[in-house]
Amino acid sequence: MSANPPVLETKEVTIRFGGLTAVSNFNISVPKGSIVGLIGPNGAGKTTCFNIITGFYKPTQGEVFLEGKPITGLPPHKVCEEGIARTFQNIRLFYNETVLQNVMIGGFVRQKSHWWMPPLMIPSCTREERELRETAMALLDSVGLGKLAGEISSALPYGAQRRLEIARALATKPKFLLLDEPAAGMNPQESQELMDFIKRIRTDFDLTILLIEHDMKVVMGVCEHIWVLDYGILIAEGNPEQIRTNPKVIEAYLGEEATQNA
Amino acid sequence: MKTPNKNRDLTLTTAAVGLLLVFLWWANGHLDNYKIQVLNLIAINSILALSLNLIYGFTGMFSLGHAGFMAIGAYVSSLLILPPVQKEMIYILQPLIWPFSVLQAPFFIAVLAGGFAAALLGLVIAIPVLRLGGDYLGIATLGFAEIIRVVFTNLTPITNGALGLKGIPNYANIWWNYGWCLLTLFFLIRLINSNFGNVLKAIRDDEIAARAMGINTFKYRVVSFSIGAFFAGIGGALMASLITTIDPKMFSFLLTFNVLMIVVAGGLGSLTGSIIGSAVITVLLEWLRFVENPIDIGSFHLDGIPGMRMVIFSLLLILIILFRREGIMGMREFSWDSLISRFSRGGEAR
Numbered sequence: 001m002s003a004n005p006p007v008l009e010t011k012e013v014t015i016r017f018g019g020l021t022a023v024s025n026f027n028i029s030v031p032k033g034s035i036v037g038l039i040g041p042n043g044a045g046k047t048t049c050f051n052i053i054t055g056f057y058k059p060t061q062g063e064v065f066l067e068g069k070p071i072t073g074l075p076p077h078k079v080c081e082e083g084i085a086r087t088f089q090n091i092r093l094f095y096n097e098t099v100l101q102n103v104m105i106g107g108f109v110r111q112k113s114h115w116w117m118p119p120l121m122i123p124s125c126t127r128e129e130r131e132l133r134e135t136a137m138a139l140l141d142s143v144g145l146g147k148l149a150g151e152i153s154s155a156l157p158y159g160a161q162r163r164l165e166i167a168r169a170l171a172t173k174p175k176f177l178l179l180d181e182p183a184a185g186m187n188p189q190e191s192q193e194l195m196d197f198i199k200r201i202r203t204d205f206d207l208t209i210l211l212i213e214h215d216m217k218v219v220m221g222v223c224e225h226i227w228v229l230d231y232g233i234l235i236a237e238g239n240p241e242q243i244r245t246n247p248k249v250i251e252a253y254l255g256e257e258a259t260q261n262a
Numbered sequence: 263m264k265t266p267n268k269n270r271d272l273t274l275t276t277a278a279v280g281l282l283l284v285f286l287w288w289a290n291g292h293l294d295n296y297k298i299q300v301l302n303l304i305a306i307n308s309i310l311a312l313s314l315n316l317i318y319g320f321t322g323m324f325s326l327g328h329a330g331f332m333a334i335g336a337y338v339s340s341l342l343i344l345p346p347v348q349k350e351m352i353y354i355l356q357p358l359i360w361p362f363s364v365l366q367a368p369f370f371i372a373v374l375a376g377g378f379a380a381a382l383l384g385l386v387i388a389i390p391v392l393r394l395g396g397d398y399l400g401i402a403t404l405g406f407a408e409i410i411r412v413v414f415t416n417l418t419p420i421t422n423g424a425l426g427l428k429g430i431p432n433y434a435n436i437w438w439n440y441g442w443c444l445l446t447l448f449f450l451i452r453l454i455n456s457n458f459g460n461v462l463k464a465i466r467d468d469e470i471a472a473r474a475m476g477i478n479t480f481k482y483r484v485v486s487f488s489i490g491a492f493f494a495g496i497g498g499a500l501m502a503s504l505i506t507t508i509d510p511k512m513f514s515f516l517l518t519f520n521v522l523m524i525v526v527a528g529g530l531g532s533l534t535g536s537i538i539g540s541a542v543i544t545v546l547l548e549w550l551r552f553v554e555n556p557i558d559i560g561s562f563h564l565d566g567i568p569g570m571r572m573v574i575f576s577l578l579l580i581l582i583i584l585f586r587r588e589g590i591m592g593m594r595e596f597s598w599d600s601l602i603s604r605f606s607r608g609g610e611a612r
Binding site: 109125172 | 448450452455456466475479
């Protein structure tokens with residue numbers, strides 16, 4: 001691991017739903033500026049971890065730190081305010097709104113004016129809104145969606161919707177970005193583009209990125225460090241090469257026999 | 263949305279408002295009282311429909327409490343404009359208690375006070391109730407509206423109980439009503455077209471995503487609900503002064519139902535739709551009165567059936583929900599651009 005200070009740290013995070021321990025003793029530390037991955041078989045608890053980090057679930061035990069500051073138990077909107085943005089496994093756009101509006105909604109969290117200002121035509125508010133619109137437009141241009149700004153978001157093709165969801169998350173000006181299966185449902189061509197895109201936004205927006213992904217080509221292609229989760233327990237971590245050859249990982253994915261025959 | 267033809271749109275809008283004012287001035291001098299009453303009702307129904315549309319159509323909160331907020335607005339404003347002599351005369355069961363017996367305010371302030379009282383109550387109701395979602399919210403708000411009605415029936419020293427208030431000064435003329443209607447429309451257009459409006463729509467479309475985007479959804483649902491309650495109170499206050507008599511029975515669920523019908527028929531999530539819906543439904547409701555009168559078709563005689571209008575309207579609402587769920591306008595709004603391109607191309611402009 002690099003010497004950069006961690007952006008995100010989780011310490012012994014455990015969550016139980018009734019009698020079921022969905023995630024136990026989840027410890028990760030994500031260095032600033034890195035792209036890291038969280039993988040594991042279906043139902044391993046990856047999205048649960050995302051939901052804990054982003055405040056949708058409150059962990060039964062353990063703590064989450066963002067740049068050393070505890071954010072455990074904060075509601076989702078506060079977590080976003082602190083600088084964590086996310087996308088969803090099943091794309092969740094605001095489908096009745098235009099592409100531009102979607103991104104502007106993402107920018108709302110950094111907006112200073114209050115709700116009663118626009119009807120009273122307060123100049124500072126009008127100015128801020130105009131600037132927000134311009135920033136949103138610039139952001140859309142930089143992710144290649146500028147031409148589609150006026151389209152209703154539900155009319156976009158699948159790949160563009162994924163891209164828009166990331167753009168919307170970027171509009172909240174995050175320090176740390178969580179991507180939940182960004183390559184799901186993409187063909188090899190599209191996932192190649194996605195990999196380049198993820199690397200580009202990391203440098204352009206000065207981000208640290210954690211992604212959940214099943215597409216091993218994408219995971220191995222972009223992640224510098226990988227954690228493997230199985231039945232809610234971290235079973236391995238390391239760089240892509242270590243993960244590829246780790247017998248525990250192969251066992252988790254393919255079963256015990258495969259490991260013996262390998 | 264910002265259009266490149268901002269100046270043109272501003273001119274056209276000013277012209278349209280001017281035209282409306284000329285029409286109202288003409289109507290005020292030339293039409294009979296009945297027709298003027300219908301025009302007044304259109305304005306008030308527009309205010310009510312716009313406010314419910316903000317709550318239900320734009321923020322996605324299924325609220326059935328509108329009649330309750332209207333009642334608050336109506337009573338507060340009426341108590342402020344009733345002359346003291348009239349107050350002494352109508353409170354025959356129990357005299358009106360002190361602060362209300364002497365309080366007086368000009369009409370504008372009284373209506374505003376009605377709005378603020380409704381907004382305050384909206385805020386108080388919203389905080390426990392908006393933790394619910396969907397149908398549960400509808401049931402809870404309906405319950406609150408009924409509670410308000412029952413309280414008003416029994417709070418005789420303030421509301422005069424079931425007798426209601428009579429002889430409320432008829433200040434709400436066509437200018438007040440349309441003035442408030444335009445003010446409401448302006449406020450809501452500015453609100454909905456701002457980024458705050460986008461946020462409300464985001465909460466409606468996907469609350470989970472909205473929370474992940476850093477939006478305090480509960481807070482903004484409460485804000486939206488209270489703004490809606492405010493304008494419902496305004497509408498109620500104007501309604502009270504227009505018909506000069508109010509009693510708790512008037513603010514039953516049926517009143518909410520009427521507003522809901524306008525909003526759904528006009529289009530959930532369209533301000534334009536609410537205005538068009540109010541005009542169409544108010545006129546239809548009046549025009550359809552003929553079905554309640556005895557009808558002779560040749561030698562065939564039909565006795566008038568009271569309440570037949572509402573049967574027809576309920577059927578209409580069912581038909582709208584079955585065949586055109588999005589209402590007249592859907593989520594679209596009127597814009598000069600679409601109107602002009604429609605005329606110049608003579609066809610589909612959307």
